[in-house]
Amino acid sequence: MKKTWQIPLTITFILLGILLSTQLQTQNRLAADLSQQNISDLTIMVKNLSEKRQSLAQEIDELETAINAHSDDAELSAQLSADIEKYNLVLGKTAVQGPGITVTITKDSWPTFFDLSRTVNELWAAGAEAIAINNQRVTFDSNFSYAEVAQGQYLVHNKQLLKYPIVIDAIGNAATLDTALTMPGGIIDTQLSIMGVAPTVVQMENLIIPAAE
Amino acid sequence: MMWIVPLLGLAAGILLGSILSFQVPVVFAKYLSIAVLAALDSVLGGVRSIMEKSFNGIILITGVVSNALLAALLAYIGDRLGVDLYMAAIFVFGVRIFQNLAVIRHYLIARFMRSSTGVDPIKPKHIEENNP
Numbered sequence: 001m002k003k004t005w006q007i008p009l010t011i012t013f014i015l016l017g018i019l020l021s022t023q024l025q026t027q028n029r030l031a032a033d034l035s036q037q038n039i040s041d042l043t044i045m046v047k048n049l050s051e052k053r054q055s056l057a058q059e060i061d062e063l064e065t066a067i068n069a070h071s072d073d074a075e076l077s078a079q080l081s082a083d084i085e086k087y088n089l090v091l092g093k094t095a096v097q098g099p100g101i102t103v104t105i106t107k108d109s110w111p112t113f114f115d116l117s118r119t120v121n122e123l124w125a126a127g128a129e130a131i132a133i134n135n136q137r138v139t140f141d142s143n144f145s146y147a148e149v150a151q152g153q154y155l156v157h158n159k160q161l162l163k164y165p166i167v168i169d170a171i172g173n174a175a176t177l178d179t180a181l182t183m184p185g186g187i188i189d190t191q192l193s194i195m196g197v198a199p200t201v202v203q204m205e206n207l208i209i210p211a212a213e
Numbered sequence: 214m215m216w217i218v219p220l221l222g223l224a225a226g227i228l229l230g231s232i233l234s235f236q237v238p239v240v241f242a243k244y245l246s247i248a249v250l251a252a253l254d255s256v257l258g259g260v261r262s263i264m265e266k267s268f269n270g271i272i273l274i275t276g277v278v279s280n281a282l283l284a285a286l287l288a289y290i291g292d293r294l295g296v297d298l299y300m301a302a303i304f305v306f307g308v309r310i311f312q313n314l315a316v317i318r319h320y321l322i323a324r325f326m327r328s329s330t331g332v333d334p335i336k337p338k339h340i341e342e343n344n345p
Binding site (some may be wrong): 006021 | 248
């Protein structure tokens with residue numbers, strides 16, 4: 001009698017167990033399904049998710065600001081290196097290459113050192129970036145004078161005797177520099193011609209001016 | 214002690230179900246729950262019939278299977294027809310589960326009292342026979 005009821009009951013219990021666990025799993029999956037959640041839970045979920053989204057958007061903003069700050073740094077350093085370049089140009093620390101004009105004063109005239117300094121100042125005023133006289137860089141503290149050596153009179157630039165022909169190289173906008181010197185009523189027309197100095201001005205595609213010594 | 218084997222069977226069934234992990238579509242979850250309810254009712258009916266010494270293995274097994282299938286089918290048809298038949302199934306099976314549990318409890322208490330005091334307690338009221 002005992003054996004007879006145990007076996008069928010065990011079988012049914014196994015069936016019941018399978019059904020139960022299957023149903024439990026299905027129910028768990030259902031509980032995880034969004035459409036089965038109740039509205040208040042969904043509201044909380046939406047609230048949490050939108051808060052998270054907001055904080056993430058804020059983070060994006062912060063990161064973008066940081067990126068911008070970094071690019072500002074790059075801008076700043078570019079600005080600084082441009083400044084350094086500019087001051088190097090003024091101080092004549094580096095050789096300069098570019099278009100410009102060449103002013104040549106031949107020996108058949110008698111320029112004074114005033115003429116040289118006027119010409120150089122005129123070129124600075126016309127926006128010359130770098131000027132050299134006989135391949136010697138003119139800087140902010142250049143000076144012009146003249147000296148007599150062995151019965152000969154020489155113009156002097158930074159204690160260096162200038163031999164003829166005196167060649168003034170200036171780098172900048174060639175046309176502007178040219179016009180600044182040669183325009184009617186300009187320096188060549190009114191000042192240099194008094195002493196019979198008639199320099200030739202040639203626009204150059206590519207000039208190289210050495211660094212100051 | 215003789216209940217150990219069926220209980221082991223229940224544990225084995227649960228284990229088997231979780232190992233096999235049938236992927237029942239969510240749409241059928243409702244019908245599966247009705248089937249579980251029906252199977253539970255039938256099993257409890259079987260236990261009760263053991264208590265009443267009117268147990269029949271064939272009737273139990275066929276009862277569990279057919280009850281579960283029919284209950285699920287009925288709930289499905291009810292859904293097709295737009296009648297909440299699964300409500301009726303839940304109600305009926307729920308009531309029957311509680312009845313069966315009550316009868317089983319009565320028999321257990323009676324047996325316990327008989328064995329401990331030797332006094333025959335009031336015999337459980339015979340609830341109408343609706344076992345499979």
